[in-house]
Amino acid sequence: MTVLEEAWTVKELFVYPNEYIYWSIQIVMYPFMTGLVAGAFVLSSLYHLFGIRQLKEIARFSLVFSFALLMVAPLPLLFHLLRPERNFYIFMTPHFSSAIAAFGVVLFVYGSIVASELWFLYRKHLVEASAKLKNQPNKTLAEKIRYWVSTVLTLGAFEVSETTLRQDEKAVKILAGVGVPVACFLHGYAGFIFGSVKANALWMTPLMPVIFIMSAVVSGVALCLLTYITAMEIKKIMASRKRSPFDHPTLEEIQGVEKYELGITSKYLIFFLIFSISLELLDLVFRGYTAVKSWDILRNVIYGKDFINIFLLQYTLGNLFPFILLLIPRLTIRRAVVALVLVVFGVFMMRWNVVIGGQSFSLTFSGYMHYHLPLIPRDLETFKEGLMGALFILGLPFVLFWVLSRIFPVFDLKESPR
Amino acid sequence: MKRRDFLKLALGGSAALALTHGLNEIFRPVALHASSSPVRWVFLVDTYKCIGCGFCVKACKLENEIPYDANVSRTWVERYIVTKEEGVFADTPKEARNGFTTSRVDLGQGRYQDISREKIDKAFFVPKLCNQCEKPPCVQVCPVGATYQTAEGVVLVDPKWCIGCGYCIMACPYGMRFFHPVHHVAEKCNFCYHRIAQKMKPACVLACPVGARRIGNIKDPGDAVAKTIMTQRVSVHKPEYGTHPQVYYLGLSEEVR
Amino acid sequence: MHVLRPLYVVLAIAGIILIARTFVVPEDFGIHESGYMYGWYRKANEAEWRAFKPKYQGQEYCRDCHAEQEQQVRSSRHNLIECENCHDPARGHPDDPQKLTLDRSRELCLRCHTYLPYPTSKRSEIKGIHPDQHNPGGECAGCHNPHQAPSPNRRSR
Numbered sequence: 001m002t003v004l005e006e007a008w009t010v011k012e013l014f015v016y017p018n019e020y021i022y023w024s025i026q027i028v029m030y031p032f033m034t035g036l037v038a039g040a041f042v043l044s045s046l047y048h049l050f051g052i053r054q055l056k057e058i059a060r061f062s063l064v065f066s067f068a069l070l071m072v073a074p075l076p077l078l079f080h081l082l083r084p085e086r087n088f089y090i091f092m093t094p095h096f097s098s099a100i101a102a103f104g105v106v107l108f109v110y111g112s113i114v115a116s117e118l119w120f121l122y123r124k125h126l127v128e129a130s131a132k133l134k135n136q137p138n139k140t141l142a143e144k145i146r147y148w149v150s151t152v153l154t155l156g157a158f159e160v161s162e163t164t165l166r167q168d169e170k171a172v173k174i175l176a177g178v179g180v181p182v183a184c185f186l187h188g189y190a191g192f193i194f195g196s197v198k199a200n201a202l203w204m205t206p207l208m209p210v211i212f213i214m215s216a217v218v219s220g221v222a223l224c225l226l227t228y229i230t231a232m233e234i235k236k237i238m239a240s241r242k243r244s245p246f247d248h249p250t251l252e253e254i255q256g257v258e259k260y261e262l263g264i265t266s267k268y269l270i271f272f273l274i275f276s277i278s279l280e281l282l283d284l285v286f287r288g289y290t291a292v293k294s295w296d297i298l299r300n301v302i303y304g305k306d307f308i309n310i311f312l313l314q315y316t317l318g319n320l321f322p323f324i325l326l327l328i329p330r331l332t333i334r335r336a337v338v339a340l341v342l343v344v345f346g347v348f349m350m351r352w353n354v355v356i357g358g359q360s361f362s363l364t365f366s367g368y369m370h371y372h373l374p375l376i377p378r379d380l381e382t383f384k385e386g387l388m389g390a391l392f393i394l395g396l397p398f399v400l401f402w403v404l405s406r407i408f409p410v411f412d413l414k415e416s417p418r
Numbered sequence: 419m420k421r422r423d424f425l426k427l428a429l430g431g432s433a434a435l436a437l438t439h440g441l442n443e444i445f446r447p448v449a450l451h452a453s454s455s456p457v458r459w460v461f462l463v464d465t466y467k468c469i470g471c472g473f474c475v476k477a478c479k480l481e482n483e484i485p486y487d488a489n490v491s492r493t494w495v496e497r498y499i500v501t502k503e504e505g506v507f508a509d510t511p512k513e514a515r516n517g518f519t520t521s522r523v524d525l526g527q528g529r530y531q532d533i534s535r536e537k538i539d540k541a542f543f544v545p546k547l548c549n550q551c552e553k554p555p556c557v558q559v560c561p562v563g564a565t566y567q568t569a570e571g572v573v574l575v576d577p578k579w580c581i582g583c584g585y586c587i588m589a590c591p592y593g594m595r596f597f598h599p600v601h602h603v604a605e606k607c608n609f610c611y612h613r614i615a616q617k618m619k620p621a622c623v624l625a626c627p628v629g630a631r632r633i634g635n636i637k638d639p640g641d642a643v644a645k646t647i648m649t650q651r652v653s654v655h656k657p658e659y660g661t662h663p664q665v666y667y668l669g670l671s672e673e674v675r
Numbered sequence: 676m677h678v679l680r681p682l683y684v685v686l687a688i689a690g691i692i693l694i695a696r697t698f699v700v701p702e703d704f705g706i707h708e709s710g711y712m713y714g715w716y717r718k719a720n721e722a723e724w725r726a727f728k729p730k731y732q733g734q735e736y737c738r739d740c741h742a743e744q745e746q747q748v749r750s751s752r753h754n755l756i757e758c759e760n761c762h763d764p765a766r767g768h769p770d771d772p773q774k775l776t777l778d779r780s781r782e783l784c785l786r787c788h789t790y791l792p793y794p795t796s797k798r799s800e801i802k803g804i805h806p807d808q809h810n811p812g813g814e815c816a817g818c819h820n821p822h823q824a825p826s827p828n829r830r831s832r
Binding site: 002362364 | 512560561587588591596597
């Protein structure tokens with residue numbers, strides 16, 4: 001009988017019998033998704049916390065997107081567990097000496113913060129939507145659902161006086177502030193999961209949590225910006241056809257807003273890009289310089305087997321090219337989109353190179369393992385831990401975001417309360 | 419307002435009580451008597467004696483219900499051939515469940531290497547099994563408490579509680595752990611805990627025809643294995659990881675990975 | 676203060692989790708002898724493992740009924756080898772299974788008797804053959820009696 005992981009692991013030379021690539025594509029997806037969550041949240045907080053006025057529109061957008069991403073984030077883990085029906089044990093008997101046990105607490109705390117911040121941000125809208133729909137006779141099914149959802153979500157706080165709205169504003173600011181370190185922890189703990197495994201010569205480094213956080217912010221900011229640009233393009237199309245459901249600004253107004261936000265956000269992106277690549281290069285230089293026992297096999301993996309994945313795909317395509325593209329003056333939207341897609345790809349490759357790269361060599365330091373991602377699913381397992389499962393998880397946040405935006409609208413230029 | 423204040427106080431108070439009670443339940447510290455057990459199991463592998471017959475691997479699989487044809491095992495035997503000029507060759511064909519029945523070394527991916535007698539400086543067999551570490555990193559990283567160390571030092575896995583995350587497998591520096599192909603939970607050698615509890619020998623110890631595998635109690639000064647460990651030059655595998663492994667080797671050559 | 680409402684929701688969810696714990700988590704789950712880091716588990720599992728059925732019984736188990744074979748093997752060079760190594764675990768024999776394995780395959784003998792030229796290993800001291808040259812593909816038991824090794828004329832039928 002075959003072992004499950006034999007479906008995607010090929011061994012070369014001397015490898016221990018029980019060694020396989022146990023942590024495959026879904027374990028690459030998980031830090032990638034949580035990184036997007038953290039990054040989107042930080043972007044949102046840049047406005048709410050530091051009052052960078054130009055980021056107001058994208059701030060609201062990022063917060064809702066962050067929540068959509070957060071709801072999808074546990075899914076890669078659920079797909080990966082061999083006993084997914086026991087997933088809640090992590091909430092029942094957490095063993096906090098394990099970094100993974102932090103998942104339960106962090107997810108819960110962070111989820112609470114984002115949900116609460118959303119609540120404060122949208123309370124006025126929910127109250128108004130509920131009041132508007134309450135008095136409407138003959139509601140359609142969609143309207144009935146919308147009425148009940150809005151009413152329940154108000155949590156009974158129907159007062160929208162000046163005082164309460166100012167309290168809401170203050171709460172948002174506090175939550176945005178508290179949320180940033182928690183978002184950092186959400187991703188730092190993922191880095192700690194890898195960095196603290198002394199058995200794995202590639203993973204073990206104290207830099208891992210910081211590298212993860214930096215690249216998380218990079219990916220989150222980049223994805224938010226990308227999605228925002230896409231949404232704005234859609235708005236532009238609707239404005240030019242005069243088919244927008246709400247009061248719409250003119251084409252020139254939209255364009256102006258977009259370019260401004262693009263410029264500011266890309267500057268923050270460049271900063272985090274520099275930080276993140278410096279840490280990774282530092283780690284590499286240190287390893288080569290100190291050349292401990294594991295260096296021989298690691299060198300073969302980094303400069304040999306995985307050279308293309310690391311230096312071409314991640315460092316060049318995913319870091320250097322977007323860096324150059326974003327720095328060239330007079331940034332156009334088209335150039336920004338290319339750069340942002342490359343950045344998100346680069347961060348994905350970083351996760352891949354850490355997770356898969358760390359399992360490309362044997363504990364014997366005398367053998368290798370090759371990963372063959374299952375493309376066409378033959379059964380449930382090769383779907384869950386294959387390309388199809390990964391794509392499913394990549395697409396889901398966008399679907400959820402669309403659903404959420406029905407309750408928490410993100411494009412209300414004229415109606416923005418703050 | 420008085421009623422509302424009272425209700426708030428009551429709610430807050432009971433919430434606080436529930437929280438502390440819950441935390442106390444989670445972290446209830448059982449009186450810690452630093453391992454009062456009179457037994458600490460240790461293992462002794464004599465690589466000078468091992469002939470590579472692989473009966474230990476077969477016995478382990480059959481005793482512990484690991485599917486015989488699955489390419490995973492709680493224990494295995496490695497072969498090392500140190501040549502004069504071409505370096506070290508090592509293999510463990512099908513975990514040595516069928517022994518070593520050819521002189522050709524398995525290089526993986528369907529490739530083999532034959533090494534003639536004249537080229538060999540030294541060659542030997544090394545049985546490997548779970549070290550039942552004193553400080554097991556696999557236990558440290560389990561997120562739900564499905565694996566643990568007993569008072570006698572054996573590390574066990576609770577198959578009813580394991581969620582199959584694989585963190586313990588990644589954390590073992592010796593590659594001892596794997597997923598059971600049928601039960602889909604983490605698995606590893608446990609010194610045949612069900613046998614040693616009844617004063618029987620582990621299956622691999624019983625099966626070994628040449629006495630290369632022995633088990634003993636380090637806390638018993640009269641124990642033959644304990645005496646060997648204390649008086650002869652023994653070593654452990656990968657001590658640099660700080661795991662304090664409890665499988666001792668005689669003749670663990672530096673080429674051993 | 677309406678600002679505390681989300682907090683109440685969060686606390687309610689935390690409360691639900693804590694209440695669920697009392698139903699889901701077994702009573703004996705806690706910190707045991709080895710402390711929190713190494714001893715956080717469900718105590719009953721130890722007894723479950725102890726109750727796991729042993730399959731191998733050892734040579735004494737076979738001796739009572741198979742005295743003749745046991746005598747033969749005892750006076751041979753194969754006296755080091757457990758009966759169950761070749762005949763598979765006795766389990767509940769003779770009740771279940773009624774008959775044990777009679778493995779006549781070449782591969783069983785080749786485990787030790789493939790000659791391997793390893794001077795620093797006891798393996799090279801075992802008399803062995805080259806599988807491709809010595810009766811390739813044939814049964815060893817056709818010429819050799821594994822219970823009498825080596826037999827008087829080196830071969831017996």
